Amino acid sequence: MPTIEEMRAQEVWNNCAVKSVASGVMGGGLGLMMGLFLGALDNPITNDTMTGRQQFVFTAKQMGSRSWSSCKTFAVMGLVFSAAECIIEKARAKHDTTNTAFAGCVTGGSMSARGGPKAACIGCAGFATFSVLIEKFFDRHTSSSPEHREREI
Template sequence: MSILSYGGGLGLAMGLFLGSLDTHVMQEEMSGKQQIIYQAKQMGRRSLSSAKAFAVMGFIFSAAECVVEKARAKHDTTNTVVAGCVTGGAISAKGGPRAACAGCAGFAAFSVVIEKFLEGHN
């Protein structure tokens, strides 16, 4: 399975969970059936939104890591750091340079932690 399907699946699961937490509608004015329908729609919307976001994140990371690995002709942690930085920076770029730098650093660090964790399980 590709990283896109893992990302999309994770996003779908997150959306289902987070969509079920959205209860700001006036529940006393809705029947039980209306509440169930409303919650199901919210969960569906959040699931699709999260699935798209995680799939895009997975695509950017995979593409960046592939390009860096091909250019360096090595498979090591440096590729993960660069791919994480590119992904974090790209995702948070809308927030400006400071947000892009923070996203770069945060996602690079997270990527290394995950890489080290998975390294021990292979």
């Protein structure tokens, strides 16, 4: 039997706004780390007249701007996807792959909407497909766990 604190914590976590903000923060953290990593791998074109210190500062600035850009992108992506999936799940009163596909479509379409309707449609289809594939990949691994098999029985 869960305690009162556990039930309250579950109640808070079931709130779409809380889920979305948490996903946005985690997505931003992931984007920041990826930006730092990929920024470090970039081979910037530096001027031959730059000193070692100037090259270091130049590279650090590039890494910082790339990390911040990735941070913002992943934060928005996580927030939009999580909010869309949560709202769709509550409206349909079901947890299935359809929710993931629609949330992926909303996310991909909104992230690429600046490119016009064609880009939004392609973004919708691409992100929905990617989301469903990831859902199926993780579902396959959880379905073989003993806990999942017990729930099915």
